[in-house]
Amino acid sequence: MKDIVLIVTAVILSLAAAGAIYRIAVGPSLLDRVLASDVLLAILGAALAIDMAVNRHLNNLVLLVALTLIGFVGSVTVARFVADRRGQVNDS
């Protein structure tokens, strides 16, 4: 049971991560890449959480919260930067 769940989720998450990495590689714009790396971060978080559920421990929980917050700060910063630069171009 444990092994089956681990294998199935590992395959699903690997496919998802491959999709996200592909979007980071080709993603036509910066914002697409930010979005895709956010998804990649969420997939990593899901992997950490699944490890905790299957092996019954909570060691990664703080890491999970930190990951969420880092992803938040990262994407907000980049979005802000993109908007600002573009806004100045428009104004001038």
Add this chain to the structure above:
Amino acid sequence: MSRKRISFRTELPLLVWLVVVWGALWRDFSPGNLVFGALIAVVVARVFYLPPVELSGRFNVLRAIPFVVVFLGKVVAASFQVMYLAVFRGPSVTNAVVAVPLRSRSDLMVTATGHVISLIPGSLVVEVDRSTSTLYIHGLNVRNVVDTAKLRKEVQDTEASLIRIMGTRAEMDALQAEGRPATRGAGS
């Protein structure tokens, strides 16, 4: 330092939240740890002062619980719908940006409505106009005027139930007087 004195009652939700986070991070909900966490929460709230969130002072738990259940149901249904659209419709999906005027002018209510709407997959707040408290919402798979009206009605219904949970008296009265939620927007 001249800062507006905030009442303990206004500050209480923040303090409780900080204590819960403290306990969660230590993974220890023993009374001693929680008391120490409460002390730290008070110090943090005093030292790192933020403008207080202006709550209306009422919170209806009886209406909050069904709202949370309905919200979770919507999140589940909409998540699967977005997944279905991604797999089967993909590139040919049509979207829209819809202006939804809200009843309430309070920042808290506009923020809460925007948050809830953003969390339900398939709708996303693109821009907020604070002066008229209008949300501009990007909806996934909104093809025609009927879908637009549906999206607008959903947002306004969400706001109505949020007002019933924690709106001010005046907002409640306005909602009651209105009787039926409006479905016409500013843009149409």
Add this chain to the structure above:
Amino acid sequence: MTPNATGADAVIDAVTAVLLIVGALMSLGAAIGLLRFPDLMSRMHAATKPQVLGLFLVLAAIGLQMREWWVWPILAVAWIFQLLTVPVSAHMVGRAGYRTKHLHPELLSIDELEAVVVRAAGQRAAEKAQEAASEMRHTGSTRDDGSARESGNARDARDSGSAGANDGPSA
């Protein structure tokens, strides 16, 4: 998970397995959405939101497996952090995407924001020209701060339809 579980343990393990797999599928759905949707805005719907449900399911699985009451508040805190941050970052990216014209207009059936933006931009340009003219007349004039005027602007733009029409769109 317990090996060779029987009774209640087996049921809990089965529920856990379903929760974990559906949670992982949510991540896969996000990735498929990233790959298949045509523009940034629709990708955002697929990318950010199913994660909320996915994390909820996986955290519920952890809670079921640990079987200790004090785990639930911790998991709730982890999930609420996600609930608070996801809409904000989605809004910021979406707003930046809209402002930098990352969406394909032909994929929008209705765009009620565009007219407002065009009008506000026209009016802002008109005001700027007026301000420049008045500053030239008396050089010591004070500039009032922009944010207050900006919020008033959008309202004016809505009320008086063709106020900024003379200047045309500049955004």
